[in-house]
Amino acid sequence: MxxxxxxxxxxxxxxxxxxxxxxxxxxxxxxxxxxxxxxxxxxxxxxxxxxxxxxxxxxxxxxxxxxxxxxxxxxxxxxxxxxxxxxxxxxxxxxxxxxxxxxxxxxxxxxxxxxxxxxxxxxxxxxxxxxxxxxxxxxxxxxxxxxxxxxxxxxxxxxxxxxxxxRGREHLTHALIAAVLDEYILTLGRLAEDIEELEQAVLSGVDGDTLTETYRLKREVLFLHRSLWPLREVLGRYLADESNTADPGAAFLWNDIRQDVYQVLDAVETLREMLSEMVGLSMTKAELRMNAVGQYLTLVATIFLPLNFLVGFFGMNFDNLPLKSEEWGIYGLMGFMALTIIGMTLYFYRKHWIANTKVE
Missing domain, CATH: 3.30.460.20 (CorA soluble domain-like)
Structure with missing residues (x-):
């Protein structure tokens, strides 16, 4: 428009x-x-x-x-x-x-x-x-x-x-319009194949800018909708005006055309719904990836939090700190830090926090 x-x-x-x-x-x-x-x-x-x-x-x-x-x-x-x-x-x-x-x-x-x-x-x-x-x-x-x-x-x-x-001129008119509607169906079929292929890519997690491609196909389907919806309106109005005066044979042909238009429009609406769901799915997967990244970084920060405390505590300028005067103190502290890392990692693993964190 x-x-x-x-x-x-x-x-x-x-x-x-x-x-x-x-x-x-x-x-x-x-x-x-x-x-x-x-x-x-x-x-x-x-x-x-x-x-x-x-x-x-x-x-x-x-x-x-x-x-x-x-x-x-x-x-x-x-x-x-x-x-x-x-x-x-x-x-x-x-x-x-x-x-x-x-x-x-x-x-x-x-x-x-x-x-x-x-x-x-x-x-x-x-x-x-x-x-x-x-x-x-x-x-x-x-x-x-x-x-x-x-x-x-x-x-x-x-x-x-x-x-x-x-047959007469009415059948020629019907044949000309029906040929156009048949081409609509073929066009929708080819477009549906590309949409289904993109849907499989989204579901399988294939890398690529699938969201941009989804929006591009959605615009093509919107163009189809703009091209077809007015035809439904004018056909409905024309048939309503002619329902009482039109020749029965011609009325049958026009009703057949209207049914074809309705069928094509239903297919367009189906493609629109598929693309809308794909946009929502792509956005949801992007949010899940961001949540997974945030969870992973949170676990890493949590593991290093006690290590930062230990380093800060034993880094104070006091002579009477534990293990500071011992020759093996540094090795003991490093061993304790290693045990802390292993212990926290095992705890997170048993809680299934690490196992469920997958970043694509």
């Missing part, structure tokens, strides 16, 4: 951590792919430039208009103008770092999502903003990168589409 304000503080054009999909500017020229299909055939058309009335929609078919690349504002706004999209809606498409949004219009709905991924090398969550406009007969999508997880659905359509070609 604060990323937009942080970006403004740093200056326009700089992306916040976790806000952009993958580092580096997009170097390809944006283009539009139109997948038109029905139960008999699938056609694919590509538009590198837009003329009057482009991109064209095939009448009587379901059309998926896929805008690949949003870094050319003029090109993206031309697509929006072709489909009569509001300028404020296009501002949301072009700007990055928005909360997930689901808005209903007279002719359809607008969905803004974060497509999440996981960088195994740097162990961080990556995000790409994707947008979907679903209206009568078509679904219009916007994506930042040239390749993302919707490529699998596009490849399936190019090969014939399977059962998807026998």
């Amino acid at each position: 604060l990323e937009r304000f942080k970006r403004r503080a740093r200056g326009a054009g700089q992306a916040a951590v976790g806000e952009s999909a993958f580092p580096g500017p997009q170097s390809f020229a944006p283009y539009v792919l139109v997948y038109s299909y029905d139960a008999t055939a699938v056609t694919v058309r590509r538009y590198d430039t837009l003329g009057e009335g482009d991109p064209e929609l095939a009448p009587g078919k379901v059309n998926w208009v896929r805008v690949v690349g949003v870094h050319d504002e003029a090109f993206v706004r031309a697509v929006g103008k072709r489909f009569g999209l509001h300028p404020l809606l296009m501002d949301d498409v072009l700007a990055r770092g928005h909360r997930p949004v689901l808005e209903e219009y007279d002719s359809g709905i607008f969905v803004l999502l974060r497509l999440l991924g996981y960088d195994e090398a740097h162990k961080r969550v990556l995000a790409e903003q994707v947008c979907l406009v679903a209206s009568d007969g078509y679904a219009l999508t916007f994506q930042e990168r040239e390749a993302n997880l919707w490529d699998a659905l596009a490849a399936k359509l190019e090969k014939g589409g399977g059962r998807l070609t026998k």
Whole structure:
């Protein structure tokens, strides 16, 4: 939620951590792919430039208009103008770092999502903003990168589409959103593996800055929570408004999406609880180590306390001190001091104070 304000503080054009999909500017020229299909055939058309009335929609078919690349504002706004999209809606498409949004219009709905991924090398969550406009007969999508997880659905359509070609636009919308949610589950699975590995390291007492790593992973999970929680809110509100008027088939698809969102959010909450417990465990282990060090130093100081007394007593400037005039006095005193050390050590050992003092 604060990323937009942080970006403004740093200056326009700089992306916040976790806000952009993958580092580096997009170097390809944006283009539009139109997948038109029905139960008999699938056609694919590509538009590198837009003329009057482009991109064209095939009448009587379901059309998926896929805008690949949003870094050319003029090109993206031309697509929006072709489909009569509001300028404020296009501002949301072009700007990055928005909360997930689901808005209903007279002719359809607008969905803004974060497509999440996981960088195994740097162990961080990556995000790409994707947008979907679903209206009568078509679904219009916007994506930042040239390749993302919707490529699998596009490849399936190019090969014939399977059962998807026998269904309407609602099923295409469901398939596009479901693909994003499936990627959430994969991302959470990879993140959970790293968290469980760190948890084992904390429990086994492996040396290293596990507390810093725990806080870093906790921040990644918090970013996931910020990316998903608004979607739960808007989905719940949308389904509540449409419960009495929506088509039963479409309502079933949206309920399926909502259940997937709830499942993902439950997994995020579980990871948050695990990391919170790991932070508490790390702090407790640090306190136990400090207590062990303090106990060890206390035992050492206690053993040397009578030795300091003996040295101070026999170091006084009096001639009539015991053993001072004897030749063997120094050896007797040293022997008595050694017996004192051995005796106190044995006493502490029998009390299990020394045995229980372990400093890692």
